Structure formats: C-alpha cells, structure tokens
Amino acid sequence: MSIILPVSAIIEELQRIPRAVWTANPIIPPIFRSPGTPGTATYDAVFDDADFTLPDTPLWNEAVAAVRRRVSPADARPPDGHREAGTEALAWYASFHSNRDCWGIYIPLSSIPIFDSLFLSHLKISRTDRWRIAWDVLLAHETVHFAVDYACAWFELLHHAPIRRAFADRMGSNVAAELLPNRSAYLEVEEALANGNVLRELVGCVDTDAESALRGFIRGQPAGYRDGELAESNQGFASLVAETLRSYLSVWSSGWNIDLGNPGLDLTRLLPLGEEAHRQCPIWIINDLEAVGLSKDAVRQISCVQPIEETKPFIKALRRLHPDLQKAWARLKHTLSEGIPNASDFKKWKPEGVWSVRVSDGFRAHLMQPPRGPSAQPWLAIEIGNHKKLGHG
C-alpha cells in the first residue's frame, strides 16, 4: 500500500479521539544499554568501518552476551528480572500513539557490530556488507511495527475509539498478569510477522550462507519471533497480517460484528510497507558505541555525500563524456546530497578512503572521503569513466 496522506494527518486526527494518544519515553530500550542522544538517519545507509577494531574488553563482551541472552534465549536464558526481547533487543519502534514528536524506529549504533558479531561474522563478505545486512534486518523488522501502528490508527479513526490503547491495557491487565504470569509482554503473532518480513526483504538479495545465518537468527529467538518463517510466503504473510490486526480489533470486531476473518479479504493492503511508506517513518540513531567499549567513530554511517568538489582531472574526464552521462552525474550529485539510494551501489573502493558510485550503466565515479574533522570539508570527485577504465573489470 502506498501512503497518500502523510502520517502527520493521521496523528493529528488521533488527537481528537479520547485516550487514543499518550506520552511515553521513546528511548527506553527493552535491554539495558546507556542511551545517548538520538540523531536521524535515512532508510538506505552505507557504513564505514575504517576506524573499527574488534575489541576484546569485558565491556564489549558483556554487551554482546547481554544482547545474546535476550535475542536468543534458547542459547542462554536472560537472568531473572530481564525479559526476552527478540529483535527488539537490537532496535525498536516507538509508536506515534505514544510519542507525537519523536516516534519512529530507534537503532542504537552498537547493535550493528553486535549483530554482526553474533550472527554474521563467519560470512565471507566484507564487514561493511555484513553491517548493511544487519541494518536491513533491523529495518525490515521494525517497519512492520510501523505498518501495523498505521493500520491500527485507520481503524481507530473509523471507530473513533482508542483501539491501540485498549489493546495495551489488555496486554497489561491485572487479569492477564494473574492468569498468565509467564506470558509474553508482546504480541507474538506481530513479531512473527515482522521477522517474516525480514526474510521476505532479504532472502534473494543475500547469498545462501547469509540466508541460513538469518534463518538461524530467527529460529533462535523467543516465542513468536521464532515463527518468522510462517510469514515468509505470500499466503503465510497475509494470514499473519490478518491475525495481527484481528488481535488489536477483536473486541470491536466482535461487538460490531465485523468479519475480519473473511478469507476473501486481503488485509495486507492496509499495511504500508512500500518505499514511499518507509520514507514517512523516521529513523533515529543512538550513538551508544562508547557504552559498549567501542570508540565513538567505530561505526560510521554515511547517510549523504555532500558537498562534493570536482577536481580538475575529474572535470576534464567528465567533459570528454557524452552529454547524457554529464547530466546523469549532475542528477546523481544532487541525489547524493540528500541520501544514498541502493541503486547507486555506493561502496568503498580503496581502504584509503576512496568510494565508488554508479553513475549510469557501465559508468562509475570515484570520490575521496574527507578526512576526520570539521564536517564542512568536501568530498572530492577524483575520477569518472567506464568500469574498465576505473578498474572495475
């Protein structure tokens, strides 16, 4: 589904429904890690590991072990008083129902190398590629929570009722606590759906080794999360979407005789999961690297490339190219100033800070990363030409 109305319009309307919105701190992660001040990020991210060295310190080892206990309780149960958290131990979604201004997906930067260390480090691909997989996994999971939040809000506007709040009350009700002391604190079917989306988004884009690593990551998680493979197929995904939305709406469906279980309905259409929808969901990055024993710049995320200064040899090479390619470079330069699209295949080319980007079919440009320090320093465009000329084979 594509989003026509901005989410802000829905949030505005929710304010008119009594008890539909509330205030909660979005930066209380479900695991114990010192939160920092969040910054924003874009959906497509590129990582730089130039300053990263894998530490062997008690702080780092404990951070990795703490996440492992919560993500994969089958391997090591969390200590008493700590709840299993599945993927949410690495990233989480703060609802716009409870955070009007700072809702969105929260990812502590430390989650990227920790995820790598726990599940991907054996893969025969570069660390930055593994980090990119970790990033994509976390976003694919959390965007489902955003999509469900959005679909719920639609039903709230239709019913003029605080459906999500009522659901949260039911999950935390005294009756539930008394009858089910060991119950999950989360909606299991929604977590299965979210992990199913991870497989749907990434399987096919990664090699078989990475795929089995992701399946292992999912299968080792707590109840609900570990059923992600049930939502991998279209039919399974639709079935879990229906069950998730019915879980939120059950009392309303029952009370008003609404038949959401009708197999002729495709409730996946109510979930915004397309690229356009992703752009409406803010992504917040928390730099907590020092809290886990890493240096502050150990994981650098490059979310845009700007300003770009063209060197003389670059300008000379550019002038020799076809006018269409010159226009393509101008367009790309503008795009990179706002974000790094996946299609641009932006990747590190040489360890000394040279990055490569796709300009057009068969043509690339090389950019020199500015040295650490003042952020105003420009990226230098140093080479442009066809694959062969630039050494890409």
Next chain:
Amino acid sequence: MVEERLAVWDQEPQILRWQVRTWEHAVLFPKSWGETSSVRHSERILPEEITAPIYAALFAIEQDILRYTEPLPPFSERLLREDSNNFHEMLFKKNPILEKSISDVVPDWTVKVTKALGEDIDEVRRKVRGAGWSLGIPRDCFSVQYGYEIRFTTFLGRHLHVETHRSLLMGCGCEYMPPSIVRDLSDPFLS
C-alpha cells in the same frame, strides 16, 4: 438507535477455549497428556501417509475455529461471534471425519500402525495408557476422536470489557460505555 448500540456493548461475549489432543503427542510428551495449543504443535510418531486424512480434518476444524473467532491476546482463548451451540454443530457438520470409525478414514489402520511402530509397539502402548488412553493405541473400530480430538469449551466473559478495556471504561458510571459522544464528553471529567 442508542439503545441498540448499548445492547451490543451490554451483551456478554462468549469466550472459547480450545485444545488439540492426540495420543501420538502423548507418547512423545507424556506430561502434556497429549494436549497442545494447535495442530501445528502436535508432534507425530506415525508416518504422514497413514495419518494425513486425520490431520487434514483436525487442521480444517482448527481453521474454522480461527475463522469464526477473534484472537484475544495475551489470552489463548478467543472471542466467539456465533452462538456456541450453532458453532459446535457447524464445526462438526463440516468436518464429520472425527466422528467416524478410524478404519473408515484410514483402511487397515491397525495393521498399518502395528507395522509402523514395529518393536516399539509395547512401549508405545504402555505410554499411551499412562497418558490417559485406557484402551491403549486406537484400533480399527474406535472412533477417530478417541485418539485425535479438538476439545473446546465456551463460557461467558462477564467482565471482559471491564478488565480488558480500562481505557474505554475508566471511571464510567456504567460498566459498558459504548463509543459515543456521551462517552467523549464525559472524558475530561474522568482523567
């Protein structure tokens, strides 16, 4: 109109609790008494080619239960929309296999099971009896339901709305306050 809407919220919802119970699961997990929360979770000891029609029927009934009831997490119980008597009739009318003899569904059942279990049959028989199937492993003349059953009970959720919808009902004078302008107007006085 207002009365009708109130009537909807005043009616006591029917709750459905259901379990799958198979002798095969009991053999593998004696402490479970063969009970699981869904067909998917019922472990099997017999090969698929013997029990396929039985599990297909169990699965079909389970799908109907899921189809005509609403989930109510964190509880495993579900909200029933149909009248419970009609619901029971509808389920088993659509899926009559469980009420038949097991050999009508799986011809030569006893022979096939004996062959499949081989030398383990005495141990299996002992475990099945220990888990509550006093007549042992199902035989040809037994009904399918003896060994494979979906049990469900229904009851009224008297305080369901109150206990699960405090945000709707917080401070309301009456127990069941439907979504309405009255509720909205009363809201500022409640918080």
